[in-house]
Amino acid sequence: MTLLGAAEIRDLADQLDLQPTKKLGQNFVVDGNTVRKIVRTARVEPGDEVLEVGPGLGSLTLGLLEAGACVTAVEIDARLATQLPLTVEVLAPETADHLTVLTDDAMKVTGLPGAPKRLVANLPYNVSVPVLLHLLQTVPSLETALVMVQAEVGQRIAAQPPSKGGAGSKIYGSPSVKAAWYGRWSTAGQVSRQVFWPVPNVDSILVSFERGLRPGSEEERVSTFALVDAAFGQRRKMLRQALGELLGGSAAASARLELAGIDPTLRGEQLTVLDFLAIARAH
Numbered sequence: 001m002t003l004l005g006a007a008e009i010r011d012l013a014d015q016l017d018l019q020p021t022k023k024l025g026q027n028f029v030v031d032g033n034t035v036r037k038i039v040r041t042a043r044v045e046p047g048d049e050v051l052e053v054g055p056g057l058g059s060l061t062l063g064l065l066e067a068g069a070c071v072t073a074v075e076i077d078a079r080l081a082t083q084l085p086l087t088v089e090v091l092a093p094e095t096a097d098h099l100t101v102l103t104d105d106a107m108k109v110t111g112l113p114g115a116p117k118r119l120v121a122n123l124p125y126n127v128s129v130p131v132l133l134h135l136l137q138t139v140p141s142l143e144t145a146l147v148m149v150q151a152e153v154g155q156r157i158a159a160q161p162p163s164k165g166g167a168g169s170k171i172y173g174s175p176s177v178k179a180a181w182y183g184r185w186s187t188a189g190q191v192s193r194q195v196f197w198p199v200p201n202v203d204s205i206l207v208s209f210e211r212g213l214r215p216g217s218e219e220e221r222v223s224t225f226a227l228v229d230a231a232f233g234q235r236r237k238m239l240r241q242a243l244g245e246l247l248g249g250s251a252a253a254s255a256r257l258e259l260a261g262i263d264p265t266l267r268g269e270q271l272t273v274l275d276f277l278a279i280a281r282a283h
Contacts, residue, residue, distance in 0.1 A: 006197060027198060035063035039064060041146055042120045042146035045068065055080070060122055061099065066095070070098045072114065118142070118143065119139075119145035120145070122147075125200070129153060143211045146188060146207070147209075150202045151202065154206070156172075159172040161270075173269065178228060181273050186207070223280035226246065240253045241253075257279060
């Protein structure tokens, strides 16, 4: 199969009168080797149902179809969503019936066709974390993910909590804790800026996910995430202060923390997702 290169990407953009925008996080992959590396790293196999977000002009889509996947692509830009099936029909007609394109905002999409097993995407950098969390919450069939995001963001998503009682890490924060609710995360390699058009002014990284058993109910998730937001909204403060407004004052917060077995003088960056869940459950 022929994948899209730099010349083909620019031709398609000219054809659509498309100027990539920062608002939509549009940076298109123009290197076929990078596409195939992503597909291999994602462990895509023939027949897999794959969800792709922000397919753009189709670089990664074609690589997924080449691997034998059935792809559901969610694209917010109507021009790109309309063009994508046409591109596939020209370059890989034998795979055309394995592609479904939805013109929608990935932050709002629900009720996807089928039951996608894998998420593989070059996520728009400006909304990568909220898109990830929304999809993990609303697409329960997802078992794995491999996403390309801004390096700093990817390191935050995959950051691990400190050892019990250890000092917190600057990169461990709200995205790290919330992502851990759904499963295990790790970084899976750097991606050169030079494989994109236009070339971004930030580095990119691949982040890998494997689904785990969710530790609590949906109601508990909402309560836990509210605590996470409060703790990291004032991450320099001790938990008894940072959670005070949410829990009815610092004295009430201290009592709640002690009931959960958490030292009130710790900071949010020293807690795991299970610690935050324990606070949510303490009454």
